[in-house]
Amino acid sequence: MSLESVGTADRSRNLSNEAGSIVTTKLLEVQGISKSFPGVQALKDVQFELDRGEVLALVGENGAGKSSLMKILSGIYTRDEGTISFEGRPVEIEGPRAAQALGISIIHQEMNLMPHLTVAQNIYIGREPRSLGGFALRERALNKKTAELLARLRIDLDPRQEVGELTVAKQQMVEIAKALSVDSKVLIMDEPTSSLTASESETLFRLIEGLKADGTGIIYISHRMEELGRIADRVTVIRDGRYVGTLAKGSFDVPTIIEMMVGRHIDENARPTAIDTHDNDVVLKVEDLSTRNFINGVSFELRRGEILGFAGLMGAGRTEVARAIIGADPRTSGTITVNGKVVSITKPTDAVRHGIGYLSEDRKSLGLLLGQTVSENILLPSLPNFSNALGFMQPAKGRNVAKRYVDQLKIKTPSVQQVTKLLSGGNQQKVVIAKWLERDCDILIFDEPTRGIDVGAKDEIYALLTDLAARGKSIIVISSELPEVLRLSHRIAVMATGRITGFLDNEKASQNTIMELATRGHE
Amino acid sequence: MTTSTPPTPTPSAKNPEQINPPGGAERRGIGQVLRSQLQQSLAFATLVVLIIFFSVSSSSFFTVSNISGILLSTAVIGILAVGTTFVIITGGIDLSIGTGMTLCAVMTGVFITNMGLPLVVGVIGGIATGALMGFINGFNITFLGLPPFIATLAMMLIAQGLALVISGVAPIYFAEQAFKDIALGTLIPGLPNAVLILFLCALVAYVVLSKTILGRYTFAIGSNEEATRLSGVNTRKWTILIYTVAGIFTGIAGVVIAARLGSAQPQLGTGYELQAIAAVIIGGTSLLGGRGSILGTLIGALIMSVLINGLRILSIQTEWQNVVVGIVILVAVFTDSLRRRREA
Numbered sequence: 001m002s003l004e005s006v007g008t009a010d011r012s013r014n015l016s017n018e019a020g021s022i023v024t025t026k027l028l029e030v031q032g033i034s035k036s037f038p039g040v041q042a043l044k045d046v047q048f049e050l051d052r053g054e055v056l057a058l059v060g061e062n063g064a065g066k067s068s069l070m071k072i073l074s075g076i077y078t079r080d081e082g083t084i085s086f087e088g089r090p091v092e093i094e095g096p097r098a099a100q101a102l103g104i105s106i107i108h109q110e111m112n113l114m115p116h117l118t119v120a121q122n123i124y125i126g127r128e129p130r131s132l133g134g135f136a137l138r139e140r141a142l143n144k145k146t147a148e149l150l151a152r153l154r155i156d157l158d159p160r161q162e163v164g165e166l167t168v169a170k171q172q173m174v175e176i177a178k179a180l181s182v183d184s185k186v187l188i189m190d191e192p193t194s195s196l197t198a199s200e201s202e203t204l205f206r207l208i209e210g211l212k213a214d215g216t217g218i219i220y221i222s223h224r225m226e227e228l229g230r231i232a233d234r235v236t237v238i239r240d241g242r243y244v245g246t247l248a249k250g251s252f253d254v255p256t257i258i259e260m261m262v263g264r265h266i267d268e269n270a271r272p273t274a275i276d277t278h279d280n281d282v283v284l285k286v287e288d289l290s291t292r293n294f295i296n297g298v299s300f301e302l303r304r305g306e307i308l309g310f311a312g313l314m315g316a317g318r319t320e321v322a323r324a325i326i327g328a329d330p331r332t333s334g335t336i337t338v339n340g341k342v343v344s345i346t347k348p349t350d351a352v353r354h355g356i357g358y359l360s361e362d363r364k365s366l367g368l369l370l371g372q373t374v375s376e377n378i379l380l381p382s383l384p385n386f387s388n389a390l391g392f393m394q395p396a397k398g399r400n401v402a403k404r405y406v407d408q409l410k411i412k413t414p415s416v417q418q419v420t421k422l423l424s425g426g427n428q429q430k431v432v433i434a435k436w437l438e439r440d441c442d443i444l445i446f447d448e449p450t451r452g453i454d455v456g457a458k459d460e461i462y463a464l465l466t467d468l469a470a471r472g473k474s475i476i477v478i479s480s481e482l483p484e485v486l487r488l489s490h491r492i493a494v495m496a497t498g499r500i501t502g503f504l505d506n507e508k509a510s511q512n513t514i515m516e517l518a519t520r521g522h523e
Numbered sequence: 524m525t526t527s528t529p530p531t532p533t534p535s536a537k538n539p540e541q542i543n544p545p546g547g548a549e550r551r552g553i554g555q556v557l558r559s560q561l562q563q564s565l566a567f568a569t570l571v572v573l574i575i576f577f578s579v580s581s582s583s584f585f586t587v588s589n590i591s592g593i594l595l596s597t598a599v600i601g602i603l604a605v606g607t608t609f610v611i612i613t614g615g616i617d618l619s620i621g622t623g624m625t626l627c628a629v630m631t632g633v634f635i636t637n638m639g640l641p642l643v644v645g646v647i648g649g650i651a652t653g654a655l656m657g658f659i660n661g662f663n664i665t666f667l668g669l670p671p672f673i674a675t676l677a678m679m680l681i682a683q684g685l686a687l688v689i690s691g692v693a694p695i696y697f698a699e700q701a702f703k704d705i706a707l708g709t710l711i712p713g714l715p716n717a718v719l720i721l722f723l724c725a726l727v728a729y730v731v732l733s734k735t736i737l738g739r740y741t742f743a744i745g746s747n748e749e750a751t752r753l754s755g756v757n758t759r760k761w762t763i764l765i766y767t768v769a770g771i772f773t774g775i776a777g778v779v780i781a782a783r784l785g786s787a788q789p790q791l792g793t794g795y796e797l798q799a800i801a802a803v804i805i806g807g808t809s810l811l812g813g814r815g816s817i818l819g820t821l822i823g824a825l826i827m828s829v830l831i832n833g834l835r836i837l838s839i840q841t842e843w844q845n846v847v848v849g850i851v852i853l854v855a856v857f858t859d860s861l862r863r864r865r866e867a
Contacts, residue, residue: 076753097755112753114746116813117739125743126756128736135735178754 025088027052027217028073028104028186033082035068042068043241046082050186050217055208057220057232061261061454065241066221070188073219074106075099087185103185107175107192115164120146122163123178149181153207169200176207187211188219193227205231223454225254237261262456270487271506272466277306277490281339283474284356284443289334291324296498298334302443302476307469309489310478312518316495318478319361322445326351326358338443352381357436359429361448361478367432368420375402375416377431381439405434409464426450426457433464444468445476450484462487482511494518563807563819565858570826577833584836591713593825593832598706598717599624599780601824603799604806605721605728606772608820609765611803612732614745614812615664615671617766618796619656619678620773625792626682627653627777632695632787635702642702649781650774656682657770661763683792690789697785706782717779724772729817731768741765745812801848802827805855826851 028050035043043065050056071077075093120143129141146159155173193201235252237244237260244260284302310318323329327345338354360366379398386398402416409430450458479485492504494517502517578585603620610617631649634640663674706717732738740761743751752758781787806823808815
């Protein structure tokens with residue numbers, strides 16, 4: 001399937017190459033785009049085309065080059081090679097303003113709003129109604145204009161409200177209104193639903209349908225595969241900065257797209273190889289763990305070499321259990337036994353001393369020093385081991401240890417001196433794992449281990465966790481993705497409203513049995 | 524674990540597509556206004572309490588001549604603070620306003636006394652000196668990519684050095700009474716002109732900040748510079764302009780202090796920038812950018828003058844005055860951070 005579509009792409013490219021004089025009626029046509037940054041080829045010979053009134057989904061793993069491509073179209077980057085034709089004319093897009101003038105608008109993935117300004121001030125920033133030679137603001141006209149725009153888009157917001165006071169979903173609506181406030185012919189949306197709930201997404205989709213009917217061409221970037229069938233007319237896949245292929249509506253399904261994205265087959269129904277851990281020693285025993293007005297009498301055992309999954313709905317208390325165990329939050333009751341000895345853990349340092357490492361779901365702000373090198377991050381908790389009696393660092397010793405982890409965990413980085421920020425999400429996660437392994441943690445608690453990591457890299461993390469367990473580490477995995485829990489865990493603890501509602505052995509667990517336990521006590 | 528939308532009940536279900544309950548926005552609007560004004564209201568309350576306290580403590584505090592004296596001593600710091608409010612709202616800082624003011628005063632002296640140029644030309648020349656320094660600060664920050672702290676620290680030293688070199692390390696005196704009247708004359712009986720200039724500066728700054736494009740971009744850049752740039756706003760140009768505006772106020776302050784002292788004192792200036800910045804912060808402008816007001820700055824500057832004046836009237840040693848001002852700054856910034864923590 002993927003090979004076939006690559007073929008189609010090649011043919012169409014040849015066609016346009018021979019016939020440079022053909023009058024194209026495409027809204028936007030992008031050919032042979034390349035862009036490199038120092039040391040990285042971000043894009044190589046990428047192409048796609050967009051019709052009026054069409055939604056083209058652009059998919060690819062993190063780091064595949066989608067965002068770079070969109071930044072070229074919106075004038076933030078300039079391309080090294082290639083052509084961009086807009087309504088049949090070749091164009092140069094030299095800055096955000098030039099893109100706006102052409103009618104290309106972009107809703108960036110990261111929020112690009114001024115939190116201290118109001119909704120209206122944000123939407124029309126740079127294009128405020130003015131008087132007195134363009135220097136004085138006409139605030140009332142601005143608010144009126146915004147109210148009209150919001151009414152037309154059926155978005156209910158107060159133009160005078162400060163944006164920082166809005167929820168993320170409403171801020172997203174402000175972004176959309178902002179993009180649509182210019183006369184957009186092409187609208188680029190970079191993961192617009194990543195922070196929206198299902199019903200908010202549905203509102204967005206209806207908005208998109210309205211725009212399609214008006215003839216707007218939409219480039220839609222998303223990681224949520226299930227959305228594509230709902231909203232996309234065609235799907236273009238890029239991988240490692242290269243064009244892979246384009247699939248038309250009716251000819252794409254999720255497994256095919258994922259295969260094109262990662263370049264190999266991924267089995268979504270994989271389960272852990274059945275290793276019986278029931279007879280192993282209990283390394284961590286938690287009894288009657290409670291916190292003030294939330295966690296209520298949680299007890300469980302974790303055995304050597306076991307992966308214990310924690311499943312449950314949002315707010316069921318899984319993260320809170322982990323935080324209570326490591327002493328990040330105060331407990332009202334509970335005994336924690338590590339390797340048969342009752343231990344006193346009142347702060348995270350105690351947990352680390354007893355060999356319990358917690359890998360936060362918020363890797364970027366709580367797990368890593370993004371501006372520091374791979375080596376510095378790995379060694380951070382174990383620094384005393386890499387300095388001499390006077391406190392002087394022993395850099396060579398540290399580098400060697402860091403290198404060993406880079407090899408062992410297959411961390412993709414040019415060197416251990418690379419700044420962590422520049423690694424992909426999956427490799428950053430591996431750095432965090434290396435950090436705790438070096439600190440001699442035998443019990444690892446992973447909170448959403450693959451959040452923000454793309455499909456291909458997820459597989460590697462899964463393999464890594466399975467391997468760690470096989471080598472005798474004991475692992476707790478907290479995950480909101482049921483396939484992930486099923487894929488990894490030997491046993492699954494299901495939580496609802498602060499208590500454990502049941503344990504399931506992997507063989508007996510399914511999405512249904514988990515959901516049944518996860519919703520227990522909700523009625 | 525993240526919870527997305529706050530549990531605001533939808534009062535009207537007439538339009539199910541509405542994602543925002545209509546009443547919610549209004550209610551929160553009022554709360555938000557109160558909260559964003561909190562720091563300023565606190566500052567104002569502090570000012571009132573201080574005035575009452577000193578009036579009760581000493582009969583010589585609340586007199587026309589003393590109040591007029593307080594206002595006069597507020598003028599120079601106040602004008603500097605008003606200018607630097609713009610810079611601080613962008614999330615930047617300007618350390619060069621103190622010695623910069625001195626250089627402007629010296630240049631005014633050079634123009635009027637040494638070169639014998641007409642008064643108006645001299646004054647404009649002095650103010651232009653400030654504008655030029657601000658422009659250079661802005662250029663260094665935007666085009667050379669220097670952090671504002673470094674760029675303006677360098678300018679602070681350069682201005683200090685130049686003021687000494689140009690003046691030959693000696694005061695330049697002004698002979699003309701008309702020049703001294705710029706600060707000490709009384710167009711309005713009982714009110715020194717310097718105070719009038721402060722209020723005019725504050726008024727102009729207030730209008731520029733709240734009613735013009737420049738003001739809007741000042742807040743936008745401070746709130747999220749990258750987003751502002753991506754919205755097609757030429758943030759470099761506006762940043763330079765904002766620093767230039769701050770420089771103009773520095774120039775005005777330079778003229779006023781020269782007129783008040785009847786001379787340009789080249790050794791003066793260091794420390795004024797910190798007092799001005801303190802006034803801005805006490806007035807509720809956030810050092811993180813995006814938030815601030817001229818009225819707050821004015822109140823902040825008055826608090827400092829009233830404090831210093833009151834402590835002097837109560838015969839408290841000069842040495843203690845700085846300690847008290849330092850504590851006031853701590854309290855002001857602490858309440859500000861309390862508010863931010865509640866917002867987060």
